[in-house]
C-alpha cells in the first residue's frame with residue numbers, strides 16, 4: 001500500500017527531537033541496567049535513532065534487533081551507517097501483535113515513545129515482557145504530550161493552549177489517555193506483571209542562544225502546536241500565540257535573549273519475574289482500568305512500597 005511507504009506526520013518533529021537531544025537520549029540508554037553482551041529487542045524502533053546507542057551499550061558481544069510495523073521507517077533505519085566495535089544490529093518488519101520471536105528470546109526490550117502508537121499500553125508492555133527471558137529487562141521511554149515541553153510564555157497562554165490541545169487530542173482518538181501515559185508508567189508496568197520497577201525522570205534545558213538542532217526542534221514543536229490549537233483559542237489568546245510562535249515577529253519566543261525551555265522524559269524499567277508460571281506473555285487480556293493518573297507516583301521505589 002502506498003501509505004505504508006510514507007513516514008507518519010510526526011516524523012519531522014521526532015527526527016528533530018533525536019537530533020536536538022542526542023546526547024541526553026543516549027545518556028538515558030546508558031543509564032539502563034543492561035549488561036554488555038546482551039541480546040536486545042528495540043520495539044517500534046522507527047528510524048532507528050536509538051539502535052546505535054543500544055549497540056554501543058551492549059558492545060560487540062551483544063546484538064540489537066529493531067522491530068517496527070512501518071516499512072518506510074525500517075528503510076530509513078537500515079540506511080543509517082553502523083559503527084565498528086558495537087553490537088551487530090538488524091531490522092525486522094512485524095507488528096507487536098504478531099511477534100516473530102519465541103517466548104523468552106531476549107535479555108532486554110527497549111521501547112521509546114511508542115506507547116502512543118501501539119495498542120493498549122498494558123497489553124503492549126505485556127507483549128514486550130513475553131519475549132524477554134525470566135529476569136530480563138523491559139525499559140520504556142515516554143512523556144506526557146501536554147507536559148513534555150515547558151516554555152517561558154505567560155501562564156494564561158500555557159493554560160489556554162493546553163486545554164485547547166487536550167480538546168484537539170480528544171477529538172482525534174477514542175483513547176486520549178494515551179497522551180499522558182508517561183505519568184502512569186509504573187502502573188502500566190505493574191499491571192503488565194513486571195517487578196523491580198524503577199522510574200527516572202530526565203529534565204533537559206535548552207537556553208538562548210539556541211544551537212541549530214535545538215532551535216529546529218522547538219520551531220517545529222511551536223509550529224505543530226499552533227496548527228493544532230489555534231482555532232480552539234479565543235481571539236486574544238490566538239493573537240498572543242501568533243506573536244510568540246510566528247518566526248520573524250518581534251516577540252518570537254526562540255529569538256528572546258532570555259529564552260529557556262525544559263523537556264521532560266520518563267524512563268521506566270522492570271524485570272520479568274523469574275517464576276515461569278507468571279501470566280506474562282500469555283493471553284493479552286485487556287485492562288479495565290480507567291485512563292486516570294495513578295494516585296501516587298514514586299521515583300525509584302518498587303510499587304509494593306507505594
Ligand SMILES: C[S@@+](CC[C@H](N)C(=O)[O-])C[C@H]1O[C@@H](n2cnc3c(N)ncnc32)[C@H](O)[C@@H]1O
Nearest residue numbers: 044045046068069070095096112113114117118
Ligand atoms: C512515535 S514512533 C517512535 C519510534 C521510535 N521508537 C522513536 O522513538 O523514534 C512510534 C512507532 O511505532 C510504530 N508502530 C505503530 N504500531 C505498531 C505495531 N503495531 N507494531 C510495531 N510497531 C508499531 C510506528 O511505525 C512508529 O515507528
